[in-house]
Amino acid sequence: MEEKLRKILFVATILYTILILYFIFFAFNRIDGAIYQATNKLEYTFMLIPEYPPLDFPRLTFGWIYSFGNIAAFIPFGIFIPLLYRVSFRKFISLFVLSILFLETMQALTYLGSFDIDDVISNTLGAAIGFYAYKVGFSSKITYKKLILSALSICVLLIGVMVISETINYVIEKKESSIQALNEVEEITGSMPITENLPSFTMSSERIEPKMNVYISEGDKEKKYTYILGKKKDVNFYANFGIPDNEEFKGEVIIMADGNVKVHNSEEYYTGVNSLSMPFDGVNEITIIVSGNAKLWDVGFSEMKHWWE
The missing domain is CATH 2.60.120.1060 (NPCBM/NEW2 domain)
Incomplete structure (x- = not known):
């Protein structure tokens, strides 16, 4: 990668990271909520047991858009980081999980949110999808055909996550017992x-x-x-x-x-x-x-x- 292009990508990654950190720590009136919780000395919130699958089939609800964003927002990291630093998937995903665990913990300890294992899973899925897209379209010589295949691979993997989520929902859904x-x-x-x-x-x-x-x-x-x-x-x-x-x-x-x-x-x-x-x-x-x-x-x-x- 040319040095000039690498610098542009590095700056873009930094700016995108700042944007994600803003949403993690400051968006959705988090500061007001943190002040209220700190003032009333409420307990820290740690949700360590997954409550729902990552992403259901599309629905016109805020909940679905939020779940989609929790995955899609972290796809770029799976592309940008390997482009800047040649790393294996194992090393990349390990460092990513550690980073997300740290951020989720800081959210809880600062009352700017909660530690939610569902977020960790969704964010990691997004990063993993991004890394696969990087392998398809960006790991060697970049062409329009590879970029299209990379975009298609993201769509296919997201659909795969939805199918698996719906299957899990069906399996764990509560059924009414006989009277x-x-x-x-x-x-x-x-x-x-x-x-x-x-x-x-x-x-x-x-x-x-x-x-x-x-x-x-x-x-x-x-x-x-x-x-x-x-x-x-x-x-x-x-x-x-x-x-x-x-x-x-x-x-x-x-x-x-x-x-x-x-x-x-x-x-x-x-x-x-x-x-x-x-x-x-x-x-x-x-x-x-x-x-x-x-x-x-x-x-x-x-x-x-x-x-x-």
Whole structure:
């Protein structure tokens, strides 16, 4: 490389590095955030476990643009550095990772951001893609054909990252488990629903055949059922309730989560079969109160779980 061209490339690399450092330490109101965190003596933020794959398929969202930028912004380093200093991929990527780890650590310690392992992975992918593009188009005599191939290689590698990311997303995405009867978890009141020889009944001329359980009152007395769910995460609660056609139209159903009323339906609100589905994320105790002729059946919950759970 000619000395003049090398000096221009060196200056361009320095200027581009300053631009990247600005975004790492000062953009997005980082200084205001740092002052607030330092004043309130908040803890440093170190996120050491990857939370998401590097880059999904294109979406018109700020999140996707940010993820794309985290990779694309570091591609030039994979081209500029080898052009200035002939280094092997192993040496280049090792020094790059050490530099990014240092910058991420400084972000956290100065409150100008956080140490995020996802950023380290994305930035390193960008540098690696750039180095491959350098090998294709810049490592020997530069021609237009090689430059085009280099640009195409960047596009292909970015698409490859997207495909792998989407595959990882599919594998780790949480799936909804089958519905489990609520009475199968720990019960603490001594009141148990009917779980065998389940009675059938008719509501608004619709024949109801419960499959899991039936909750009823004891004559004129309300009946209370309490369960410990154990603060399970990503839980959906399901139930059906109503008053049979051939019984006096009176009664109510109350469902509480950790002492807070979530459902309170008396006969004036009943119109045939009532079904509900609601999130119970992080709920420890579920209480069900049934009175009068109201019936509650097929009460259960499902959980969102990763495949390894």
